[in-house]
Amino acid sequence: MLDTAPFSTLIRSATEQQHAEAEHSTFMSDLLQGKLGVEAFYRYTSQLWFVYDALEKHSAALASDPIAGPFVKPELNRLAALEIDLAHLGGAKWRDELVALPSTAAYAARIDECARTWPAGYVVHHYTRYLGDLSGGQVIRGTAEKLWDLPKKGDGVRFYVFGDISNPAAFKREYRENLDALPIAGPEVEPVLDEARLAFSMNTDVFRELGAEFSARN
């Protein structure tokens, strides 16, 4: 595709196939078909904690960055919601049980590195997670509520509830406009799209490791 297409189109096309792979990964499919127990959902949620910690701990530093700044919005923040979910799913010991899988640690380290050294790379990781959460995340929430009898939009699935975003469709539209306004052109485009491909494959790596951990037990 020509790099004259809007950036939001470029990044979506660049990751389309990997999106399908992530969505249909064995772990995600098994989880959403009810083949794994709630402890797999708990373990998956605990991995997200490391990802969002990495994404959100740099918010203050990046808020004034000309590239990343427009994307840093408090209404997206997920870490506090994840902690409520983990306390609900894991009980009082959730913090002691919070251990990153090797693939999760690598993913969080990459986000951290981008946040510190490459704002456009950070934006890519931000897009991969938050725009996904606002879209397919809603499918996961509905299924999780039914499968494990979790309170609707309550503790256990608060990660998927963006209470401060009243109109997700409008929010996503504006988000894509911000992507299209990024001053990324010419030879800068491909490395950024490569980072998006990496972001998706790092998510798939986490699913693969979770799949290895849970298919054996269930």
Ligand code: HEM
């Ligand atoms: C069961 C798993 C998943 C389901 C059911 C799902 C479903 C969806 C759906 C329905 C959309 C909306 C597409 C549209 O706007 O037309 C979407 C968008 C998106 N998803 Fe997923 N998804 C899943 C997993 C993932 C994963 C693992 C990631 C990456 C970490 C991800 C990242 C994204 C992104 C970034 C978008 C926005 C695409 C764009 O419009 O630019 N999704 N997803």
